[in-house]
Amino acid sequence: MGVMRRREFLALGALTALSASRRGRSAAARSASAAARVVIVGGGFAGSACALRLRRLSPQLDVSLIDPDDPYLTCPMSDAVVVEERRLSAISAPRSGLAHAGVRVVRDRAVGIDAAQQRITLQSGGSIGYDKAVIAPGIRFIFGTPAGYDEAATGQMPHAWQAGAQTQLLAAQLRAMADGDTLAISVPKGLMRCPPGPYARAGMLADWLRRHRRRTKVLIFDSNNHFPRQDVFSAAWQELYPGMIEWIAPADGGSVERVDVYTRTLYSSSGAHRVALANIIPPQAPGQLAVDAGLASDHGWCPVHAATFESQLVADVHVIGDACIAGDMPKAASAAASQARHCATAIAAALEGRPVPAPDLDSVCYSLVAPRAAFAIRGKFALVDGEIRQVAAAAESAADRTPSAQRAREAGEWYQELRAQCFGH
Ligand SMILES: Cc1cc2nc3c(=O)[nH]c(=O)nc-3n(C[C@H](O)[C@H](O)[C@H](O)COP(=O)(O)OP(=O)(O)OC[C@H]3O[C@@H](n4cnc5c(N)ncnc54)[C@H](O)[C@@H]3O)c2cc1C
Numbered sequence: 001m002g003v004m005r006r007r008e009f010l011a012l013g014a015l016t017a018l019s020a021s022r023r024g025r026s027a028a029a030r031s032a033s034a035a036a037r038v039v040i041v042g043g044g045f046a047g048s049a050c051a052l053r054l055r056r057l058s059p060q061l062d063v064s065l066i067d068p069d070d071p072y073l074t075c076p077m078s079d080a081v082v083v084e085e086r087r088l089s090a091i092s093a094p095r096s097g098l099a100h101a102g103v104r105v106v107r108d109r110a111v112g113i114d115a116a117q118q119r120i121t122l123q124s125g126g127s128i129g130y131d132k133a134v135i136a137p138g139i140r141f142i143f144g145t146p147a148g149y150d151e152a153a154t155g156q157m158p159h160a161w162q163a164g165a166q167t168q169l170l171a172a173q174l175r176a177m178a179d180g181d182t183l184a185i186s187v188p189k190g191l192m193r194c195p196p197g198p199y200a201r202a203g204m205l206a207d208w209l210r211r212h213r214r215r216t217k218v219l220i221f222d223s224n225n226h227f228p229r230q231d232v233f234s235a236a237w238q239e240l241y242p243g244m245i246e247w248i249a250p251a252d253g254g255s256v257e258r259v260d261v262y263t264r265t266l267y268s269s270s271g272a273h274r275v276a277l278a279n280i281i282p283p284q285a286p287g288q289l290a291v292d293a294g295l296a297s298d299h300g301w302c303p304v305h306a307a308t309f310e311s312q313l314v315a316d317v318h319v320i321g322d323a324c325i326a327g328d329m330p331k332a333a334s335a336a337a338s339q340a341r342h343c344a345t346a347i348a349a350a351l352e353g354r355p356v357p358a359p360d361l362d363s364v365c366y367s368l369v370a371p372r373a374a375f376a377i378r379g380k381f382a383l384v385d386g387e388i389r390q391v392a393a394a395a396e397s398a399a400d401r402t403p404s405a406q407r408a409r410e411a412g413e414w415y416q417e418l419r420a421q422c423f424g425h
Helices: 003-022 027-033 045-057 078-082 096-100 165-176 197-212 230-240 288-292 333-351 405-423
Strands: 037-041 062-066 104-106 110-114 119-122 127-129 132-135 139-141 182-187 217-222 245-248 258-260 265-268 271-274 277-280 284-286 317-319 361-370 373-384 387-392
Touching: 037 045, 037 127, 045 062, 045 096, 045 333, 045 405, 078 165, 078 197, 096 104, 110 288, 132 333, 165 197, 165 277, 182 197, 197 217, 197 230, 197 245, 197 361, 230 361, 230 373, 284 288, 317 333, 333 361, 333 405, 361 405, 373 405
Parallel strands: 037 062, 037 132, 062 104, 132 317, 182 217, 182 277, 217 245
Antiparallel strands: 110 119, 119 127, 139 284, 258 265, 265 271, 361 373, 373 387
């Protein structure tokens, strides 16, 4: 065991012993004598923002955050890394900001939740007791769709839908393309992380290819009949990359049924398509822990009480971010952070015996159609008949719907602000 690992192990041991000694006392009794314990699993945008907000709202709370990874690599701006506009280090968010704010960062993986004992078990063997738990594990990929696309296939046909090694692989394959080659992006059916993401990626890759491999084509195989802001994306592609990007609807063979990893061939109802680079985005579901802990419904995602983000299936456990069912909210980093802020407010209120204020939720997605041209998709959400519903197209203006350099600059500023809000720097 290295020095860091040993230190972490000792800290975790102390934590486990502390929580064990507290076991059996009610949260109310504990709050009178000791800090109530909130344990957060997953330190992405959702979990980290929730931890920071809880510390700010109630500095007396004992807040722990469990995540095996440090630093966290953000998916937002990861396509900028693929096209050499940013370095990987520019999308790395270290955990030091959380620790600085008084969050106890536990570098481990949660493997189970004992809801009866209110304990979270860890891969390293220990466990941590909680009064309230927040589960924010993001997504996992459903392999086998298309047929032939398993975990090993990601080494040949990257999804790059999780930032890190996959981002670097997509970047390397892009650079290895020859002029005149074809690149394919396959979009899965159904709910997914960052719904406008594949189409923004198509523009970013096309911009790089236009400058470096100008005769290359980008094919988007889509399992869906429509996509967000289809009119805006399509007009931008026509203007910026005439004849270069082709969107293929399901009826025209857009739904990829099978892949052959070795020949880089995609099979759909329109036949076999051999390409130089295949970016296959598989269907998605909540992180495995959510399923193992009984937080996911038959639909696959995690149902929550919209007013508090507490699980509908397990008491005192809240689910936020991409893993939860949040009505009309998209699976986006800005939405995850907004849910996290409200969840923290709800938990602090519950622990202090105060009523929970009505949620006031929002999201903004800046979609880059080229490194220096973006448009914005804004949403504002509230409780309507117990569900999270979009209440208006927010402050979305005509300027938001028109790709511009101004919105691209704002996208950079938004990213920096969101990082500060979620990771403390
Ligand atoms: C290419 C791309 C571009 C995107 N661009 C944008 C954008 O411009 N704007 C935007 O708003 N959104 C964007 N998104 C979406 C955004 O990345 C996600 O919506 C956001 O990351 C969701 O946050 P989360 O905290 O729910 O999950 P994640 O960010 O995935 O974080 C989950 C965390 O949980 C940890 N974890 C998982 N299981 C366990 C466990 N068992 N124990 C401990 N820890 C665990 C993981 O290590 C991870 O750190 C983009 C996504 C992609 C793929």
